[in-house]
Amino acid sequence: MQQRKSSFASRLGFFAAAMLVLTPATLVAGGYGLNEQGASASGVANAGAVANPENASTVYFNPAGMTRLEGTQVSFGAAVLDVTGDFEGSAVRDNGTPVSGSDGGNFLPTAVVPNFYITHKLNETASVGIGINAPYGLAADYDDDFVGRFFADETDLQVLGFSPAVAFSSDSGLAIGASVNLLYGEGTLTKFQDLRSLGLPEDGYFEVEGDDLAINYTLGIQLQPTESTRLGMVFRTGTELELEGRARLTNAPVFGPAGPTGQTRTLTENTVVKLEIPDQLSFGISHRVVDTVTLLVSATWTKWSRFESLDVRSTQANAGTPNETISFLGENKYGEPGVIGHVPENWKDTWSAAAGVSWQATPAVALKAGYAFDSSPINASFRTARVPSSDRQWLTLGGQYAHTSSGWTMDLAAGYLIIEDPTVDEQEYTSDGQPTPGGARLTGKYDIDAWGAAVQLSKTF
Numbered sequence: 001m002q003q004r005k006s007s008f009a010s011r012l013g014f015f016a017a018a019m020l021v022l023t024p025a026t027l028v029a030g031g032y033g034l035n036e037q038g039a040s041a042s043g044v045a046n047a048g049a050v051a052n053p054e055n056a057s058t059v060y061f062n063p064a065g066m067t068r069l070e071g072t073q074v075s076f077g078a079a080v081l082d083v084t085g086d087f088e089g090s091a092v093r094d095n096g097t098p099v100s101g102s103d104g105g106n107f108l109p110t111a112v113v114p115n116f117y118i119t120h121k122l123n124e125t126a127s128v129g130i131g132i133n134a135p136y137g138l139a140a141d142y143d144d145d146f147v148g149r150f151f152a153d154e155t156d157l158q159v160l161g162f163s164p165a166v167a168f169s170s171d172s173g174l175a176i177g178a179s180v181n182l183l184y185g186e187g188t189l190t191k192f193q194d195l196r197s198l199g200l201p202e203d204g205y206f207e208v209e210g211d212d213l214a215i216n217y218t219l220g221i222q223l224q225p226t227e228s229t230r231l232g233m234v235f236r237t238g239t240e241l242e243l244e245g246r247a248r249l250t251n252a253p254v255f256g257p258a259g260p261t262g263q264t265r266t267l268t269e270n271t272v273v274k275l276e277i278p279d280q281l282s283f284g285i286s287h288r289v290v291d292t293v294t295l296l297v298s299a300t301w302t303k304w305s306r307f308e309s310l311d312v313r314s315t316q317a318n319a320g321t322p323n324e325t326i327s328f329l330g331e332n333k334y335g336e337p338g339v340i341g342h343v344p345e346n347w348k349d350t351w352s353a354a355a356g357v358s359w360q361a362t363p364a365v366a367l368k369a370g371y372a373f374d375s376s377p378i379n380a381s382f383r384t385a386r387v388p389s390s391d392r393q394w395l396t397l398g399g400q401y402a403h404t405s406s407g408w409t410m411d412l413a414a415g416y417l418i419i420e421d422p423t424v425d426e427q428e429y430t431s432d433g434q435p436t437p438g439g440a441r442l443t444g445k446y447d448i449d450a451w452g453a454a455v456q457l458s459k460t461f
Contacts, residue, residue, distance in 0.1 A: 031278070031304050031347065031377045032138040032157060032387075035394075036079035036113045037061070039456035042413035043398015044356025045370030048296025050284035051222060051232030055409065055458040056117035059131035059165050062220035062234045062284075063177030066127035067169035070460065072120045077411070077456030081111040085388075089424070089444015091147045094197040096439045104146035109139055115456075125170070131163040131179070136277065140386060148442040149192040150203075151426050152385035156188040157275070159241070163218070173224035181218060185241040186211045187273060189312070189341075189386075194440060195251055200264060202251045206326075208271055208312050208341070210245030216277060228288040238279040238306055247271045247312060247340055249326050269326045270316035271340060276306035292360040296370075297353075304347040304377030310386075312341035333438075336431035343384060344429050347377040356396075368398035368413075383424050388446045390422040409458045417450040 036042055038057030041049040046061075053065025056075035085108045091099040119129035136159040142152060160183070167177030186209075193204035216239040223231045247269050254263040284298035314327035330340040356370030372394040378387060396415035403409070423445045428436040 031302070031307070031350075031389075032136050033278075033302070034113055034134055034137055035374075036081065036452060036454055037115055037133055037135070038075065038117075039077050039079070039398065039411040039413040039454035040400065040458070042079065042415065042452075042454045043368035043370065043396055043400070043411060044296055044358060045354045045372035045394050045396045045415070046298065047354035047356030047370050047372065048232075048284040048286045048298050050220065050234045050282050050298060051230045052284070052286040052294075052296055053222075055456075056119045056129060057115065057131075057456070059117045059119060059129040059163060059179065060115070060133055060135075062222060062232050063129065063165040063179045063218060064167050064175040064220040064222040064232070066119045066129050066165065066167040066177060067121075067125070067175040068222070069119050069127065070121060072118070072461040073458065074118045074461070075456060075458040076114075076116040077454060078112055078114040079452055079454035081113065081450065081452045083108040083111075083448065083450040085449075086447040087148070087444055088447075089147065089442065091150070091442040092439060093150070093194050094438025094440045097197075099147050099150065101145045101147035101149065102143055104142035104148065107140050107142040107146075109141060111137075111139065113137075125168055127167045129165045129167075131161070131165065133161050133163075135159060135161045135181075135183070136185070138387065142385075148385045148426075148444075150194045150440055151442050152191055154188060154190040155386045157185065158187075159183055159185040165218075167220075175222040177220045179218040181216050181236075183214045183216065183239070183241065183277065184211070185214070185243060185275065187243045187275065189273070193249060193251070194438075195253065195264075197438065198253060200251065200253055200262065202264070204249055204251035204264075206247065206249050206341075208245065208247040208273060210243030210271065210273055212241045212243050214239045214241045214277065230286045232282075232284045232286075234280075234282045236280040238303060239277045241275040241277065243273045243275060244315065245271060247326055249329075252326070252329065255324070265324075267324070267326050269314050269340070271312055272315050273310070273312050278306050279303040294358045296356045296358065299351060299353045302350050302352070302377070305349045307345050307347040307377070309345050310341075310343040311339060314338045314340055333428075333436055334431050339431055342429065342431050343386075344382050344433065345384075346379045346382050348379060350375045350377045354394075364402050364404065366400040368396075368400070370394075370396040370398075372396075380423075381425075383422060384426050385424060385442060388422045388424055388448075390420040390448075392420075393418040407460045411454075411456040411458070413454045415452045417452070419448040419450060421448065422446050
């Protein structure tokens with residue numbers, strides 16, 4: 001990593017790795033956003049979470065909800081996501097010859113997504129809180145002999161959020177809240193490099209790593225027009241993580257006056273990979289039909305169109321003799337100085353919607369169910385092996401037990417995702433959108449199956 005990173009960034013990076021073990025599976029998320037931020041909301045597929053502050057997790061869903069919570073409240077838990085993915089297809093090299101290899105195995109690791117929240121009511125009108133969670137992330141890791149290894153091998157993104165928040169309420173039932181979200185991100189991208197098409201004896205292996213800090217903001221409003229109905233709205237601002245680090249390419253060709261000599265070497269170069277964090281706007285309604293039944297609905301718009309391409313760029317001035325750098329190879333392939341890797345994404349803005357119901361079966365036990373539809377931001381013409389995602393439907397069940405005398409509450413949730421089987425037809429493009437001179441191509445179909453479970457403990461002091 002770059003030495004210019006502050007010691008605070010290093011400490012926060014260590015905290016991210018040591019305290020919040022995170023291996024998120026991309027296909028359970030909208031884009032690379034993670035929805036699993038609290039089991040109490042997951043039980044109803046996050047329906048109406050921006051209008052229904054059950055516990056301190058409202059710091060994430062809508063900080064305005066902190067004004068509805070009494071005293072000091074703590075909430076923490078984790079979600080486990082298990083996704084299985086199978087691929088069936090084929091690929092060709094730059095020179096048009098078939099790639100031999102496997103289906104990549106089960107390339108989606110089991111994920112653990114933790115969270116921690118605390119709120120405190122200062123007085124009748126003001127509250128404060130802090131949230132620590134994993135709002136974004138993705139992971140995929142194919143077997144080394146994957147037939148599409150020249151397009152993707154390992155993809156790993158981990159983002160930790162630290163969010164101090166404040167909220168105020170009025171006698172009219174209006175509450176407003178805001179949080180500042182400090183985001184620490186780490187990322188790794190790897191793939192095999194097709195060098196045999198250049199006449200070299202072995203293919204290469206490319207790896208780039210980087211990290212960065214960024215800030216975005218959450219603004220929330222809650223309004224209670226009647227005793228049984230509450231409305232909520234939340235806006236999260238977009239930002240950008242510039243993951244600065246280093247790239248490494250093995251078996252890179254050695255050039256002489258007449259071109260490649262047939263010899264190879266390992267090259268390294270300082271790099272940056274920019275990752276867009278989207279703007280997001282959510283609306284929600286919580287309506288108590290009778291004393292024991294509450295209906296919840298919500299809708300969310302996400303500006304995923306910010307993510308136009310995945311680019312690896314050199315940040316190393318005078319990296320060496322021009323034909324002895326990774327960026328030299330990248331410029332010849334992608335047609336732009338300093339570009340080491342380029343993948344067009346062309347994602348699109350999305351809408352998601354959810355509906356849920358909560359039934360207070362007894363004073364201590366509540367039962368929940370929910371349904372959500374989450375459209376994929378991925379342009380099917382540019383779907384990649386790194387993120388072979390498609391539209392999802394989420395069916396959830398949940399339960400809550402409140403131990404009144406101790407102040408502890410436990411939430412459990414389980415969900416199953418119905419994911420449309422995505423197809424992929426991936427090739428490489430230059431920076432100006434034209435196919436690269438080589439004929440490398442990956443075509444095939446994915447079969448995805450996913451489920452998740454979550455637990456959350458909350459206490460009022």
